[in-house]
Amino acid sequence: MAPDEGRAETALLLRKTRFQDLLDHLVQAGYRVIGPTVREGVVTYDEIHRVEQIPRGWVDLQEPGKYRLRYDKNNPFWFSFTPGPISLKRYLFPPTQTLFRVRRDNGRPRAEAVIPDPPRYAFLGVRGCDVRAVAVQDRVYIDRQGQFSDSYYAKARERCLIIAVECQTFADTCFCTSMGSGPQVQSGADLVLTELPDAFVVRSLSDKGQAIVSALELPPAAPEQVAEADQAVREAAGSMERRVDTTDIRNLLLRNLENPRWEEVAKRCIACANCTMVCPTCFCFTVQEVTDLSGENIERRRVQDSCFNPEFSYAFGTIVRQTVSSRYRQWLTHKFATWYDQFGTPGCVGCGRCITWCPVGIDVTEELQAIRNSDGERGASA
Amino acid sequence: MGKKPRVGVFKFASCDGCQLSLLDCEEELLEIADRVEVAYFLEATRLPLTGSFDLALVEGSISTPEQVEQIHDIRARSRVLVTIGACATAGGIQALRNFASVHEFLRLVYATPEYVETLATSTPIADHVPVDFELRGCPVNKTQLLELISATLAGRRPNIPRHSVCIDCKRAGITCLPVAYGVPCLGPVTQSGCGVLCPSYNRGCYGCFGPAQLTNVQGLVQAYRRAGVPEDELDRLFHTFNAWAPGFRESTRPVPKETEGNTEH
Structure with missing residues (x-):
C-alpha cells in the first residue's frame, strides 16, 4: 500500500479559522500547549495559548553559523519556518534537575527525592526531524522491560501529546531526507497536520490523537485537498539539496x-x-553534589553536559x-x-x-x- | 569541628571589587563569620597581619617589586591559597602594559615618573608562587565564591565549571548572539561562571572569566575575521581584563619578547 493512499482515507480538515478551537480544546483537556513562537529573534518552543502567538508568515534563513528571521506579510502559510535552537529535549529532559536532597537531622542524614511531576505537555507544530528525535531519545531513556527507565522522562512522554506539522519549506542546513526523518511524518506523533493556504489536512496516528479530532468534530478533507497538501510536501522534499551519504x-x-x-x-x-x-x-549529563556553608544540606543535581x-x-x-x-x-x-x-x-x-x-x-x-x-x-x- | 579555620583576604594590584564580592554576600555573611575566623581583611576589619592562615583569598596582580616579596610571605603563611579575580589569575586590565613599554606609560601618566617604582609587567599570582585554586572573573561571581568557601570547609572539590559560556547560555535558553545577530561574542572560548550576564542582556560576552579550559581561541578569531569583524574591534575584544591570559594573549597581537617573564624596571 502506498502510504499516501492509506493516509488519505482518514484525512480530516481543520480550517485555519478553527485553529483557536484546537488550542482551547487542548487547554480544556488539561494540556500545557508548547508550540512555536518568536522570541529573541528566533522561533522557539514556548507555552502558547493564542493562535496569534504562532509565527504565521515568518520565514527563517539558516546557513552554517547564521540564523535570521524575516516576516513576510504576503505569506499565507503559518509554518514556513524550520526548527530553531530549542527542541523538545528542553521539556522532556530539562537542562537542570535536582534529584534529591540530604539534610542532617540530629546528626543522621535524611534523604528526600525531589524529582517533580512532569506537566501534561501538548507539543504543537513539531517537525519530522523533532518527532524522530523524540523516538531516538525514547530508546535512551525508556527501558522497554521497564527496569531502568528515567522516571521523569518516561512519565513526561507517557502524558504528552505530539502534534506534528509537515514541512513544506527547508533551511539550507536541513537534511532530514538523508536521515529518513522527514518531511513526511508516518509515526511517532499523535496528530499530523499538513498545511494548505487556508486549512490543515489532519491525520490521527494514535488514540490520543483520535480523541482530539473527535472532540473537535472535524469534517473529512476532500481528496483534492489531501493531494494538494501531500504534493507540496513531496515537492519540498525533492528540493532539499543538503545530503549525507549514509551508506555503511x-x-x-x-x-x-x-x-x-x-x-x-x-x-x-x-x-x-x-x-x-x-x-x-x-x-549527556553530569551529576553534581553541592553542599551549603553549614554542610548540613546536600543536594544532588543532574545538569545537561x-x-x-x-x-x-x-x-x-x-x-x-x-x-x-x-x-x-x-x-x-x-x-x-x-x-x-x-x-x-x-x-x-x-x-x-x-x-x-x-x-x-x-x-x-x-x-x-x-x-x-x-x-x-x-x-x-x- | 575544633578551631574555626583562619581566613585572610589579601590585595595586590587591583580595584578591590573581588574582595567586595565577599562583603556582597549579605545574607550569608553572618554564617561565613560563624564558620570561619576572618583574621585579615582590610576592607572589613583593621586587624594586623599576624600568624598563619588556613585559607588565603588573594586578589590583584603582581606589579611592583614590593609585591613580589609580599606574595611569598603570604604563601609561606597559608595552607590553601586561592586567587580571586582576573587580576590575580591573569594579570588584569593593567597587564595591557605587558604589550607595550611601561616607561612610555609612566612618562605619559605621571608628572614625576622617577618616584614610581614598578615592574615592567603585571602578572598573575601563579607566576610567582604555587596557587591551589583560581577563581576567575572580573569580578568574581558571588555564588562561585560561596561555593568555593563551602567546598573548602567541606573538604571537597568546588563545583566550578571550566567549560564555555555557550553551555550555560543554551541551558538558560538564551539566543546565540553571534549566530542570530552577528554580534561578536567571546562566550564560545570563555569560561562560564557569571550566570551568562551579558548575553542575557543581548550583549556579547566580554570574556571576564578568561579562556575556557582546552579551548581553541584561534578558531574563533579566524571565524570572526571571516565574518568581517574589523581587526581593531577584534583586538579590543580580547584585550581587556584577561588580555594576558594564555590563549587571549596570543589571540590577535604578536607577544613582545621583552615583556615575557617578569623583568624589573
Missing part, C-alpha cells in the same frame, strides 16, 4: 579514526559545545580527551557510528541545528563527506 556510515567512520581530517576540523572547531546543546538527541566539555572525559584523575580533535571525533563517531551499536539507529535526525548554531560554521555533512572522500588514503591530507 558506521564502518566508514570506525575505520577512519586516524583520518587527518579530525586534526583539520580541530583547527576550526572551538569545542564550545553549541552543537551538542542544540542537538535534539544529545543526552557535553562531550565537548573537557571535564566530561575526566577519569582516573585526568582529562582523557585533551585535544579538540579527540572531542570532535568522539561526538561525530557517536552520532553516526557507535549510536547504531548502542541503540540500533543513528543519533542524527538531520535537523541541521548543529550546522546553524556552530559559531564558526562547521558543517557536519561536509565533514562526513570529507571523511568519505579520503577513506582509504593513508595519512593523506584530507
